[in-house]
Amino acid sequence: MQFPGTAKPAVGIVFDTAMGGIDDVLALAMLYGFEGKSQARIAAIAVSSGDLSAAQFCDALRLFNAGASTGPGPANLHGMPMGLADGGTAAESSIFNKLGKPVRATGIDSVKDTADPATLMRNALMAQHDQNAAMVLSGAAIDLARLLDMYGAKDWIVRKVRLLCVTGTGKATDSASEKVLAGWPTPMVTVGPEIGEALPFPGGSMEKDFAWSTGHPVVDAYRRYQPMPYDAPSCAMAAMLYTVRPDEAYFKLSDGGKRRHLIFDAGQKERVIRAYIEMASAKPVPRKPRRPPDEKKKEEDKEEKKDEKKDEKKDAAP
Numbered sequence: 001m002q003f004p005g006t007a008k009p010a011v012g013i014v015f016d017t018a019m020g021g022i023d024d025v026l027a028l029a030m031l032y033g034f035e036g037k038s039q040a041r042i043a044a045i046a047v048s049s050g051d052l053s054a055a056q057f058c059d060a061l062r063l064f065n066a067g068a069s070t071g072p073g074p075a076n077l078h079g080m081p082m083g084l085a086d087g088g089t090a091a092e093s094s095i096f097n098k099l100g101k102p103v104r105a106t107g108i109d110s111v112k113d114t115a116d117p118a119t120l121m122r123n124a125l126m127a128q129h130d131q132n133a134a135m136v137l138s139g140a141a142i143d144l145a146r147l148l149d150m151y152g153a154k155d156w157i158v159r160k161v162r163l164l165c166v167t168g169t170g171k172a173t174d175s176a177s178e179k180v181l182a183g184w185p186t187p188m189v190t191v192g193p194e195i196g197e198a199l200p201f202p203g204g205s206m207e208k209d210f211a212w213s214t215g216h217p218v219v220d221a222y223r224r225y226q227p228m229p230y231d232a233p234s235c236a237m238a239a240m241l242y243t244v245r246p247d248e249a250y251f252k253l254s255d256g257g258k259r260r261h262l263i264f265d266a267g268q269k270e271r272v273i274r275a276y277i278e279m280a281s282a283k284p285v286p287r288k289p290r291r292p293p294d295e296k297k298k299e300e301d302k303e304e305k306k307d308e309k310k311d312e313k314k315d316a317a318p
Contacts (some may be wrong), residue, residue, distance in 0.1 A: 010035075011162075012043035012128045013243065014121050016083075017236070018139025019047050019054035022095065022225040026201055026280050027138065027236035028058065029218045031244075032065045033279030040244045044124035046083025046117035048139045053096035055084045055114055059106045061217050065284045067105070082108060083117035085143060095225050118146040122153050125160045134163045134243045137180075138236040141166075144184075145176035154185055163246065164188045165239040170261060181259075189242065189253070191262045196235030198264045199272050201280070203229045209281035218280065237276050238262060250275065 013031055017024045034040035045062075047055045059082050108114060121143065125133055137144060144164075147153050163186065170190030172178035181188075206223065210216045222232070242251055242262060250272050252263035 008129045008132055010038055010040050011244065012041045012124070012133045013240075014044045014046075014124055014133065014135040015042070015240075016046045016048055016117065016121065016135065016137050016139070016143050018049040019051060019058065019096070020049060020139060022222055022232045023196060023201075023234055023236040024138050025057075025095070025218055025221045026232065026234070026276070027136070027240040028061060029281075030237055030240050030276065030279040032061070032284070033282035034240075034244050036065075036282050036285035037279075042080070043128060043133060044080070044083065044120050046085070046120060046143055048085050048117065048141075048143050050085045051096060052084065052108070052111060052114075055082045056106045056108045057096050057217065057221070058082055059108045063105045063107070064217055081115040081120055082113075083120040083143070084111060084114035085117055086111075095221055117143040118150060118153075121147050122150055122156065125156050128160045130159055131162045133160045134165070135161060136165050136167075136236070136239050136243050138167045138239060140174075141177040141180040145179040148179060148183055158185050161186045163243060165191060165243045167191045167235045167239050169193070170259075186258070188259045189239075189262055190259070191235055191239045191242070193233070193235055195238045195251075195262055195264055196233035198266075199234045199238060199269060199276075200231035201234045201237060201276050202273065203231050205277050205281060209277050212281075212283055234276060237280070238272070241272065241275055241279075245275075 013034075015028065015031060017028070019025070019028075028045070031040065031042060035042055045058055047058060062080070062082075121135075135144075147157075164184055166180075166188060168177075168190060169192055170181070172181050203222070206219050206228075210219050213219075222228075225232075238251070239262075250265070250268050252265050254261040254263060
């Protein structure tokens with residue numbers, strides 16, 4: 001929610017993901033890390049694969065981060081809807097099937113507890129400051145294609161979104177991706193698989209950097225994804241890093257107009273991987289609720305009056 005007179009907040013990120021592999025899990029963990037450091041805000045998360053267990057995992061990770069920073073009560077009361085595409089079925093090899101039935105707290109018991117992704121994303125964008133939203137697409141483009149078809153949505157996209165970052169080759173492989181690649185109205189950056197292969201996330205980080213929690217859901221997912229030890233490709237992580245920190249020179253960009261391609265910069269490799277580890281393993285930070293300016297002013301006036309009374313007592317003391 002926006003309040004008149006308040007400063008523009010950190011960029012709002014809409015993450016539309018298939019949650020098809022450990023790379024997507026790590027990118028989502030990074031997003032929570034950025035939010036904890038007030039470098040980004042999570043505007044919306046949508047699972048394009050239709051995998052209910054993936055949506056449950058995303059919600060469990062939300063509650064894990066919120067509970068670690070505010071306690072279990074507030075975490076459950078202030079949840080955001082999770083988008084989930086219709087008609088998808090989880091593959092037998094899904095990472096989340098390997099995790100078995102959800103053992104962590106989640107507010108999602110069935111598809112009825114999720115939201116339509118296109119509607120969720122449109123509403124999230126409408127709530128952002130102008131040119132203060134960015135979108136990351138990691139997976140099928142069906143949700144964004146449906147968003148483009150919604151009445152008036154393209155105008156909201158132009159007004160609110162400063163960047164769309166897309167994982168993949170940047171070539172249309174189906175009607176949905178063709179629609180998005182050809183008709184997206186804002187600047188777009190594509191992130192090819194060569195980026196993920198050149199910048200692998202170190203599996204050893206699971207034991208070292210995530211050790212602050214004995215039951216981190218990202219660590220559980222990483223260990224079950226494939227036999228340890230292994231380093232994970234990082235295409236979605238690169239997309240998330242560039243989207244939140246586009247001016248940090250982690251990567252090079254191809255020449256072009258509105259549509260460009262991310263290019264690996266060997267000189268930045270160690271710096272990029274350090275950023276991956278730092279943000280994906282970041283401890284949750286206690287959040288303070290945003291309040292309207294008049295409410296904040298009342299609280300400040302109360303504190304000022306308390307201080308005045310203390311001073312009066314001191315002056316009256318013998």
